[in-house]
Amino acid sequence: MNKNPYAWIEASLETIHRANWYRSVQTVDSLPGATVLLSGQKVINFASNDYLGLAADERLQSAAIQAIQAFGTGSTGSRLLSGHRQLHRELEQAIASTKQTEDAVVFSSGYLANLGAITALVGKRDLIFSDQYNHSSLKNGAILSAATVMEYPHCDISALTAKLNQERQKYRRCLILTDSVFSMDGDLCPLPELLNLAAEFSCMLLIDEAHATGVMGKMGGGCVEHFGCTGSDLIQIGTLSKALGSLGGYVAGSHHLIDFLRNRAPSWIYTTALSPADTAAALAAMKIVQQEPERRQQLWANVDYLKQLVTENLPNLKILPTESPILCFQLPDAATALTVGQKLKEAGIFAPAIRPPTVPTSRIRITLMAIHEPAHIDKLVQTLCDIFYV
Ligand code: PMP
Numbered sequence: 001m002n003k004n005p006y007a008w009i010e011a012s013l014e015t016i017h018r019a020n021w022y023r024s025v026q027t028v029d030s031l032p033g034a035t036v037l038l039s040g041q042k043v044i045n046f047a048s049n050d051y052l053g054l055a056a057d058e059r060l061q062s063a064a065i066q067a068i069q070a071f072g073t074g075s076t077g078s079r080l081l082s083g084h085r086q087l088h089r090e091l092e093q094a095i096a097s098t099k100q101t102e103d104a105v106v107f108s109s110g111y112l113a114n115l116g117a118i119t120a121l122v123g124k125r126d127l128i129f130s131d132q133y134n135h136s137s138l139k140n141g142a143i144l145s146a147a148t149v150m151e152y153p154h155c156d157i158s159a160l161t162a163k164l165n166q167e168r169q170k171y172r173r174c175l176i177l178t179d180s181v182f183s184m185d186g187d188l189c190p191l192p193e194l195l196n197l198a199a200e201f202s203c204m205l206l207i208d209e210a211h212a213t214g215v216m217g218k219m220g221g222g223c224v225e226h227f228g229c230t231g232s233d234l235i236q237i238g239t240l241s242k243a244l245g246s247l248g249g250y251v252a253g254s255h256h257l258i259d260f261l262r263n264r265a266p267s268w269i270y271t272t273a274l275s276p277a278d279t280a281a282a283l284a285a286m287k288i289v290q291q292e293p294e295r296r297q298q299l300w301a302n303v304d305y306l307k308q309l310v311t312e313n314l315p316n317l318k319i320l321p322t323e324s325p326i327l328c329f330q331l332p333d334a335a336t337a338l339t340v341g342q343k344l345k346e347a348g349i350f351a352p353a354i355r356p357p358t359v360p361t362s363r364i365r366i367t368l369m370a371i372h373e374p375a376h377i378d379k380l381v382q383t384l385c386d387i388f389y390v
Contacts, residue, residue: 020334021355031056032245034371036350043350044376046366051215051325052295053371054245054288060281067280075273080262087279094286095238095250098213098221100230104252105261106274106282110210110239111137113249115144116265117237118175121204122147127171129160129203131178133185138177138208147175154182157193164201174203180223181211184359186322191227195234206235211324213289214243220289220296243289246282248274299325299370302377306368309381317388325368328354329384330361337362340387347383 016022030037032055036045054060067087076082088106095104107113118141122128126147130138133154142149148171152160160176168174176198178189191207198205209222217225222238224230235257240248251261261268288295303325310319310327318330331337334355341353341364355362366380 049242063284064277067276071276099252103258110249112267116267120264186326240282244285
């Protein structure tokens with residue numbers, strides 16, 4: 001048995017290259033913003049999740065610096081073992097206040113929040129229904145939980161109802177998982193209908209508000225607020241790394257739920273607490289989300305402006321249905337998406353090509369921010385016209 005046990009990795013990489021699925025990382029050499037230096041080239045940035053433009057905000061920076069000076073760079077251990085900082089609790093209370101829930105708990109990332117909550121809530125005797133377009137953290141949380149996992153067609157309430165009728169009674173607990181804003185498409189889950197189904201079939205409902213917190217709803221409370229479902233019985237998850245400009249994740253819900261997760265979520269119990277700097281920056285951001293609704297209004301004005309320009313100037317380009325600051329232009333295949341992404345970059349626009357296996361069909365994904373100016377959006381549309389209509 002002389003065979004190199006790692007040889008398959010190189011072969012696998014070659015297959016990824018051949019399919020045009022290979023992904024590489026680009027270097028940003030500047031502060032986050034509407035324009036960034038990408039490997040030395042100044043580009044307009046449509047590849048960021050910094051929806052409110054807070055990642056470079058001086059108030060977040062000084063909160064982080066002060067936290068480092070007061071509490072150090074590392075949080076030195078898990079919260080149960082080594083203790084936490086008052087900052088962690090202040091952030092959790094601010095999240096609970098925006099989400100209008102009884103409590104919240106912060107994790108070291110949104111990914112870990114999903115893994116932790118799902119694995120704590122269901123196990124071998126239970127059933128998970130998961131939207132087919134859910135984020136990887138929901139899908140992997142479901143697999144890790146050892147529950148039976150059934151995917152339902154994207155946002156298809158009648159298919160989900162039929163499956164619930166067929167399967168629900170065979171299992172102990174049932175958990176429905178959904179993104180609120182679907183991250184690679186930009187559309188919204190049918191939350192009121194999902195809540196009705198959850199009540200009818202006695203299911204828990206977990207919604208991932210990663211792309212909605214700070215963005216959707218008058219107060220930035222996410223899709224739950226947008227749909228007028230505040231106060232409903234559900235589990236709200238999110239990230240501190242997108243509109244909140246920091247790093248980390250959270251679960252918001254009832255006292256009992258949060259207390260239970262602090263005792264049962266492995267990705268919270270057995271990992272080091274969120275760093276003081278990230279916690280303080282996210283707390284400063286939560287205050288801005290509450291106190292400066294004009295940032296959200298500017299973001300939505302930018303969304304409307306881009307949609308209007310696209311309708312007027314790019315009538316033949318297929319945009320996937322969207323109700324968020326995420327706009328995707330569908331393209332026939334991975335090679336075309338890569339070429340368009342490259343041409344955009346040559347023209348000074350940073351907008352990534354998203355390809356299988358991340359999504360079923362290749363596309364260019366645009367994310368808008370409150371700090372984009374009309375001229376940035378004009379340039380994007382002009383460049384797309386040049387690419388597609390010459
Ligand atoms: N859920 C969704 C829908 C996401 O898009 C992301 C981030 N891409 C996450 C969860 C994970 O969040 P984080 O980056 O904080 O791990």
